[in-house]
Amino acid sequence: MGGGRAVVSTSGRPGRRPVAAAASGRQVKLGAYVTFQGGSWQVAAVAGASVTLAGEDGQTASVLSSFLFADPGFTVVGSPRAGVGQWGLLESVPARERERALAWQRHIREIETGLPDGPGSTGVPRPEYDPQRTSMAEREQAKADELAQLGWPRVSRATVRRMRARYHAGGLMGLIPRRKPSSATGQADERVVAAVLEALRRQRGRSKGTLKGLRELTGHILADTHGPGTVALPAPSTFNRLARVLADPLEHPGRPARTATAAPVRPFTPTVALRPGELVQIDTTRLDVMAIGEDGKPLRPELTIALDVATRSVVAAVLREQSTQAVDAALLLAEMAVPHPVRPGFGEQLRLAHAAVPYDRLLALDARLQQAAARPVLVPETIVIDRGAIFVSAAFLAACETLGVSVQPAPPRSPAAKGAVERTFGSINSLFAQHVAGYTGPHVLARGEAVRDEARFTVAQLQELLDEWITVCWQHRPHDGLRHPLLPKKALAPNEMWGALLGACGYVPLPLDGADYLELLPVRFHPITGRGIRINHRTYDHAILNEHRGRHCPTGPGGKWEIHLNPHDVRQIYLRLPDGHLHEIPWIHRDHVHAPMGETTWRHIRAALEQRAEREAHEAALAEAADQILRHTRPTAPAPPAAPATAPGMRAGKAASQAAGGEPAAPHRTAAQAAAEAEDSLDALDARFPAEDRDDVGADESGALTLPGSGALTLYDADQEAALW
Template sequence: MIVHPGDLVRWNDEDLQVVAVRATYTTLRNAEMGEDLEVLNADLAERGEPATVRSTTDVLDLGVLDELPPADRKVVDVWLEELDRLSDLLEAGTKKTPAYQVTVDNVNRRLGTDYNAIKVTRQLAALDEFGVAGLLDRRRFGMADRPRSTQDPRLIEAIVSAMDGQTRASTGTADRLIWMVERDLETRYGKGAVDVPSRATVYRLMERLEAGRHTFGTARTRRTTANQPSHVFGNRTGMRPGEQVLIDTTPMEILVDCDGEQVRPDLTILLDECSRSVPGAIVTIGTRSIDLVVLLARALVPYAYRPEGVRANRRNIAQAWVGDDDLIAQRFEDARDAQQYIFPETITTDRGASYVSRHFTDACRTLGISLNLAAAYTPTQKAKIERMFRTIKNRFTQYVVSFLGESADMRGDERFPTDRLLTLEQLQELLEDWIAAIWQNRPHGSLRDPRHPKFKLSPNQMVSAYRQAVPELLIPLTADHYIALLPKKWRGIHHYGVNLDLRRYDSEALGNLRNKRSPDRRHAGQWPIHVDPYNPMIVWLQLEDEFIPLSWRSPYSNMPMADEIWRIARAQAAVRGEEAPTNDDLNEVLRRFMSTGNKSLTSRERKRAKSNMTDPLGITNQLATLSPASTDSEREIAPTSSDDSTEEAASSWPVAPPFGLTRQAEGTE
C-alpha cells in the first residue's frame, strides 16, 4: 500500500502519523506524546504496517469471507457498513450513546434482529481483536473461548502429576490412576479437603488431560514420547557430506548361525546426515570397542582399496546368492566400487561404554575425527539414525528367513533349523551388498529439490552433486591402513606357521622367522597378527611397517563338495546337541583296565587253577589231543604229569563228553 503524509502507520505496536517522506527515511509523529521519530524507509518497509489494516488477521479474513454462506456474509457486510457509518457519526460530533442507538436500529431493521446498543460495543471490540471473523457468532464456528474448568485446580494438578509419574512405570489402568490421585490428595491436603467429582467426570477429565501422553498405552511409546523435545524440532543436516555423521547400535530382529548356535546379532552403522549415505555397517555378536574400530576401517577404506584377500573372501561368500551368474556378480562388484567415499569429520555418539572406550576414542583422535556425545536419554539428537534402523528392518531384515518381528506379540511360532540360517559372514556381505546396490542408489524422501518437490536424489547422487559444486580432494586410506586398524592378536610362529583360533596360517614369506621369538619382550616373544573378523581365510603378520599375508592352510578348503560336507556335519552336530554322549566314559573304562592290567590271583584261586589244569576233563587238556596240527608251543601249554593214572585217563578218554568238539571226534571214528 502507498503511504502519503498524513496517513497512519503502525510502528512498534503504535499508530504514528506520517509527517514527511524522504528518499532514505520517513518522519513519524506520535500525536499523544508530540514527538517526532525518523525511521529508515528500508526498516519501515520490512517491519511497518499500514494502520488502516489492523493486523495480519484482517488480510487472512479475506479467505474467510469467501467461504461464508450467503446469510452469514450478509451479517458481516451489514455490520461492516453500519460500523463505518458509526465512525462518520462520531467524527461529525455526535454523542456516543445516540450514535450507538442509531447503528443498532439500522442493523435490526436490515437483519430482522432485536439487538440493543450494548451489542455495538461488543462488535467493535470483537472486530478490533479478532478481525472480520469476530463479527460472527464465534461459537458456531468453533472460535469461542473454551469455558474455564470448574474443577478444583488441586485435583487437576494431582492428575497431571500422577500421569507424569507413569512415564517410566509399567502401564496400569485408569482405576489405579484414580486411586493414586485420591491417595495423593489425601496425603497432601487431608481427607475430604478436595472435592473429587463422580468417577465418570474424572474419566472425562483424565481423557482430556491424557491426550498425547499414552498413559494407558504401551510403555515404550510413553517413554519415547516423554523424550521428545517440547520446542520446534531442529533440522540439522550439515553443510557437506561427512561434516555430521551419526553412529549407533541396535539388536537385529533375526537369528544367525554362529558355530552351530542360533544367536541374535547387533547392527552398527554410520549415517551421514547431509546425504543419508551409509559409509559403513557391521553385524556382530555383541558390540565391543574393537568392533567400532573395524567399522571405521571398513568406512574409511573403500571396497576397491581393500586387500585382495578381502575381495576374494567376499566373492566366495557371495556365491550363495549370486551362484554361477558372473554378470550379476560383477554388478554387485561395480555397485561396491561406485559407492561414494565419505570421510566423517565429526561423529555423534551416545554414551554407551563401547563408544566412550579408549580404543574407539584413540582411533578417532588418530584419524582426525571429532567426537560429539549426545545428551543422556535423548535419542532425538540421533533421530535420523533411529529412523534408518526402522528402514533397514522394513526393507532388508524382514526378508531374512529367521525374522523374529519387532516385539514378542508380533513373533510367530515357527522354528528355524540351524542349517537354514544365515551365517554371520553371509549376513555381513549381504548387508553391504544391499547398502551399495540398493540403498545408495534409491531416491530418498529427504533429498527433495525444494523448488521441484517431485524430484528426489539418491545418496550417491547427492554426494556427487556436492562434489561437483564444491570440489574436495579426498584421498582414501590404503590397504595397509585398513590392516593396521584391524584388531591385533599375539601368537608365536612355529615350524608349521601360526596357530590362531584353531586354524593354521602359513606363507612362504615367513622364511627364517619360523620358531623364532619376537624382539617384543612385553608379549613373551610372540608376534603381532592382524585379524579381519569377517575374513577367516587370511591374516597379516606385522613386521614393523610391513604386513605379510598368511593364508589358512586347511586340507579341506579346496576339497570337492567341502562346503556341503561341512554343512551336513554342522547340522548333524546341532541335532545331537551339546548333551549328546561323547563316549568319554567308555574311553575311561579302557584306560583304567590298560593301566592296571589283570587282577592278581589269591592263593585259593591259584590252587583251583592248578587243579583245573590237571583235570583230564578240562577243556584245555583236550586241545592238544584233538588237534593233530598243534605246534610245539601249543603242546607246551598242555600240562605234563608223571602220574600214570593221568596218562591212562588221557588215553581212555580221547573226548570228554559232554563238552564240545564232538563233530571233530565223530570225524575221527
C-alpha cells in the same frame, strides 16, 4: 500507511463533506498530526495531489500525497495502523458466528455512515441513521431498539457501543465472540492434577508402567494427602486424558507407556551436507531377522551402520550376536576409509570400475580401488552419535582422535537429530530384512508363528548377504532425498551423488594397514608374570616375554603393560614392548581352537562349567572307577608277560610307567577269576553311584568285561586304529 489506504480529507473547507478512509474511518485532514521520515508533522494545506506539512521547528514541506503515503514510517497520530484482515482465521470460525459478525459489521457501518455498505455505496440513509440529522448517541440507541425488535438477546446501547469499539480495534475478527481459553486440564480438580503430577514425578527414572498403575498410585497419593475418600478419582477414561496432557515427554521422561510422543518441540531443520564425509551419522538397532548364533540358538543380531548424509551411502555396516561393543564402533572408522574388497561370488558389475564414478582418475590416486566393490570410500570429518555407552567410550573417542574425526553428540531425546540414519534402519528392514528367512516383522503383532524355526543363516552369513545387498541394491537405488536443485524431479542414487560430489571436493586416500587396525582395538593394562599374561582365566605366553617377566613397564600405569585385545577373537593379544611396536602373544591353547572365539563365548563356557561343577566331580569319579576296573581286566587270550594291558580310559602317566617297566605286569588269570573281580568292582561301583551311570558297562558270556559296541577288550594298537580312521 504500511500498505493500507489513506484518504486525504478537506473537511476544513465549507460545503464539502469529509471523505472516510476504508472501514476504519482513518482520515488525513487539515490539522491532523502525521509521522513522516522519522519526524512529526501537521497537515497545513491540501492542494490537489500535494500536501503541505508543517514541522515542529517551523519548517514546511510540500509533498505528493502518494509519496507521503508510501513512506514506510508514515502514520496518522491517534489512528490505528491499517492492516489486512485475517481472513484465514475467519474461515476457521464456525459459520453461525461468522454470519453474526458480518451482520454486526453492516449495522456498525450504518450507525457511522448511514449506509449498511459503508462509504461510497449508493442509496439514501434512513432518517434515524442520517449523520446530518442525528447524533452518534441517537443512532446507537436506534440500532439497539431495532435489534431488540428483531429478537437479538441482550442488546442495549452499551452493547452497540462496545461492539463499535471492538470493530475499530480488531476489524471483523473483533466481532467474533471472545471465549475464555480453557486450561489444558479442563474442569479437573486441582487436587487431582497435583496428585497426578506427583505420581509422574515419582515414576521418573523407573520402568514405564501402564495408565492403570498410574491411576492406582494417584489414588494412594490423594488418600495420603487429603484422607481416604476425601477426593474421588475421575473415571478411567477421564484420568487417561488428564495423564496424557500432564505427562510432557521432556519434563517427565518416565511417563507411562503409549503416552510419549516423538514430535519435535522446536522447528524442524533438515540436516545438510555438501561433501562426502562432511557429516556421518552412526547408530545401532536390532535387525528384524532371526539368525543362528554360535550356540545354535536363534537370536536377533544387532546392526550398527554409518551413513554419509551427503550421499546417503551406507559406508559401513556390522552385525553382532550380542550387544555391539566399543571395538565395533572403532573399527567402523577404519571400514569407512578403506576400500571394500570384491568378495568371492560378487558379479563383475559390482566392481567399482563399473560404477558411475571417475574410476580411472580415482585409480591413479589409490591403487587399492582396482579390487574394490562399488561403494564409496571416505574419511569422515564429523560423526554424529547418540549418547550410547559404546559411542562415548574411551576406545571410540580415542580412535576418532587418532584419525582426526570430530565427534558431535546428538541432543538427548531428539531422534530428529539423526533422522537420516534412523530412516535408513526402516529402509533396511523393509527392503532387505523382510525378504530374508526368519523375518520377525516390525512389531510383535506382525510376527509369524514359527519365526524361530525359519532362522537359516548364521550371523556371519547374514553379514555377507547384507554387504552384497548394500553394494547391489542400496548404492544403486535412487534415493528420494538426493535431488539436484536444477533437476528436482530426478532422484539420484548414492553412487551417482558420490560421483557428482567427487568433482567438487576430490578424493584423498587414507592408507591403513594391519598395525592401524591393532591400534584401534580396546586397550587394557596387565602385568607380565612368570606364567605369562593372565586375562579372564586365560594365559597368554610366548618366548618374547622371557626378558620381561616379573618386570615393570617403564611407561604403563602402575608398572603394567599396554595390551590390545579384540573381544571377538580372544585367541591372541597384542602387547606393546619397549620397541614401540605391538607384538602378538598367543593363547597357550590356541592350537586347540581353530575358529575365532569371542569374549562372550568364553564367558558362556565358564558359566556352563561353573553350573556343572558337581557333574564334573561325578564324571571324574566314574572315570576313576572305570579305570580301576580296566586295570584289572585282561583279555580272554593269553598275552605276552612283558606287554602291559592298557585301555583308552587308562591315564597316560600310568601307561607310560608300565611301558618303561616301572610297574610289573599282572599275572595271567582265568576268565572266571576276571569275571569275579569284575563283579566285585561293579558292586563297589553300584554302592557309590546310581545304576543309570553305569548301564553301558557289562560282561559277555565268557565273563570278560565288555563296553557297548565292542567285543572283549584287547590290546590297543595305535597304528591299527589310525588305519581305521
